[in-house]
Amino acid sequence: EAVCSQCHLPTNFSPENHTFHDKDSEASKCTTCHMPETTYMQVDPRRDHSWQIPRPDLSTHLGTPNVCTSCHEDQTNEWASESLAKWFPNSKHQNQQHFAVAFYAAEIGYQGAEDALAYTAQDNTQREIIRASATSRLAPYQGKNTTVALARAVKHDSELIRVSAVQGSAGFEPKDRWQILAPLLEDKVLGVRTEAASALVVYWSELNEQQKQALVKPLQEYMEIQEFNSDRGFGRTNLGNVYRAQGNYEQAIKEYKGAIAVEPYFANSYVNLADLYRVQGKEPQVFSTLEQGIKAQPKSGALRYSAALSLLRQGKNSQATQYLQQATEVEPDNAQYWYLYGLSLESTSVPQASKALDRAFRVSGNPQQLYARCEMLVKYSKDPSIEFQARQCITELEKYAPPEVTKGLRAKL
Ligand code: HEC
Ligand code: HEC
Numbered sequence: 001e002a003v004c005s006q007c008h009l010p011t012n013f014s015p016e017n018h019t020f021h022d023k024d025s026e027a028s029k030c031t032t033c034h035m036p037e038t039t040y041m042q043v044d045p046r047r048d049h050s051w052q053i054p055r056p057d058l059s060t061h062l063g064t065p066n067v068c069t070s071c072h073e074d075q076t077n078e079w080a081s082e083s084l085a086k087w088f089p090n091s092k093h094q095n096q097q098h099f100a101v102a103f104y105a106a107e108i109g110y111q112g113a114e115d116a117l118a119y120t121a122q123d124n125t126q127r128e129i130i131r132a133s134a135t136s137r138l139a140p141y142q143g144k145n146t147t148v149a150l151a152r153a154v155k156h157d158s159e160l161i162r163v164s165a166v167q168g169s170a171g172f173e174p175k176d177r178w179q180i181l182a183p184l185l186e187d188k189v190l191g192v193r194t195e196a197a198s199a200l201v202v203y204w205s206e207l208n209e210q211q212k213q214a215l216v217k218p219l220q221e222y223m224e225i226q227e228f229n230s231d232r233g234f235g236r237t238n239l240g241n242v243y244r245a246q247g248n249y250e251q252a253i254k255e256y257k258g259a260i261a262v263e264p265y266f267a268n269s270y271v272n273l274a275d276l277y278r279v280q281g282k283e284p285q286v287f288s289t290l291e292q293g294i295k296a297q298p299k300s301g302a303l304r305y306s307a308a309l310s311l312l313r314q315g316k317n318s319q320a321t322q323y324l325q326q327a328t329e330v331e332p333d334n335a336q337y338w339y340l341y342g343l344s345l346e347s348t349s350v351p352q353a354s355k356a357l358d359r360a361f362r363v364s365g366n367p368q369q370l371y372a373r374c375e376m377l378v379k380y381s382k383d384p385s386i387e388f389q390a391r392q393c394i395t396e397l398e399k400y401a402p403p404e405v406t407k408g409l410r411a412k413l
């Protein structure tokens with residue numbers, strides 16, 4: 001309170017005017033509402049330093065936590081929202097626009113997400129970390145507003161915003177991505193130019209001499225950083241990725257194997273090594289590498305998922321289904337695992353496939369996965385029990401999809 005009151009007048013932020021809880025109680029402390037605590041890594045409680053305003057109205061729509069119901073556990077978000085409406089009838093915060101809506105829209109694959117993110121990325125009333133986060137979330141898009149947001153980001157004074165354009169431009173064709181990111185190769189901040197170099201070296205085989213020349217210095221710096229970190233799996237894996245991009249497969253394999261030797265439980269090294277074997281057409285080695293990884297790191301869904309993809313390429317479908325099932329068991333919050341598991345079950349059991357696809361949608365909230373489930377059920381709707389499920393599915397889809405989509409599905413029943 002003493003710190004806050006240096007700038008925020010205590011008379012304005014008193015229990016009568018602002019906190020509306022008993023004086024000197026926990027619920028009346030500035031930090032309680034504006035810096036709530038979250039426990040990270042199960043053992044590390046930390047207070048939120050972004051100093052947000054409690055927004056139970058957002059929780060109603062997005063399922064975000066809010067400090068009010070963290071104490072008033074028996075009350076609803078609507079109740080908290082109504083209490084705030086009484087306390088702050090002229091609020092300029094409640095029911096107002098918020099970046100969380102744009103982030104949420106992107107998570108569930110909502111159509112308007114790209115424009116909402118591009119807007120947030122350029123909104124100079126937002127803090128840098130929010131703008132940078134919005135910029136990097138533009139990765140799946142390539143529209144006009146995304147292009148403008150990225151072009152502005154690479155010129156921004158904040159290095160946090162500049163570096164976010166590296167990830168944010170991931171959806172562009174190599175030629176266009178080069179054009180967006182090239183200015184960052186000469187950035188004054190080491191971390192920015194090396195990140196740009198590591199993203200652009202991936203297109204090595206398509207670059208002209210002049211472009212390769214522009215990469216030399218920042219790539220050298222990037223390699224030095226990874227050499228410094230070569231006692232860790234990620235450092236050597238990053239080195240391997242550069243050698244792979246430059247077509248030096250032998251050296252890449254050496255680095256990946258070195259990564260496995262120094263950090264056997266780091267799943268990424270196996271995934272990258274296996275993927276290089278895939279490019280070389282060595283499918284048996286792909287699979288044995290992933291098997292070795294699963295033994296060393298049983299909790300990784302990515303390794304089982306990659307092993308399943310390898311089995312699918314070899315036409316071993318039922319074995320692939322087993323690995324996908326295991327992937328969903330070790331990482332039940334990964335929608336992509338549930339989705340592919342569901343698709344792989346289609347030929348053996350439609351009800352089971354439907355269950356898995358439903359789980360994918362529940363985890364991600366992405367209506368495209370709900371659509372995939374409805375579409376599959378419609379395909380098998382000659383069976384009356386499946387037709388019943390298909391109708392239920394389409395009714396739910398109506399909440400998210402335009403009428404012509406659900407009409408089209410109904411017509412096929
Ligand atoms: C050095 C001065 C200073 C101190 C100390 C300070 N603030 Fe602020 N605070 C500001 C200014 C300036 C703003 C921005 C006002 C604006 O944007 O209109 C602000 C804004 C806020 C906001 C609104 C943020 C938003 O999203 O609109 C909250 C909440 C807040 N402060 C809480 C606190 C708390 C809690 C403390 C003590 C831990 C604290 N402040 C300490 C100066 C300060
Ligand atoms: C019980 C929860 C609670 C506590 C405790 C609390 N606040 Fe707030 N604070 C809020 C809410 C809710 C708002 C948004 C009010 C609105 O919608 O107008 C807010 C808004 C603010 C704002 C932004 C004001 C504006 O007009 O934009 C500042 C600054 C702030 N609080 C500072 C403080 C300080 C300083 C303390 C400690 C003395 C404090 N708050 C304690 C809930 C709390």
Ligand code: HEC
Pocket residue numbers: 020021022025026027032033054067068069070071072080081083084
């Ligand atoms: C640290 C725990 C805590 C937090 C956080 C908290 N409250 Fe409370 N709240 C209490 C306690 C304890 C009481 C009863 C004593 C008092 O008024 O301080 C209370 C009383 C109330 C009351 C009046 C009694 C009732 O239940 O109708 C309302 C309304 C209320 N809180 C709303 C809110 C809202 C809205 C927020 C979020 C901005 C909030 N509270 C955050 C602990 C908390």
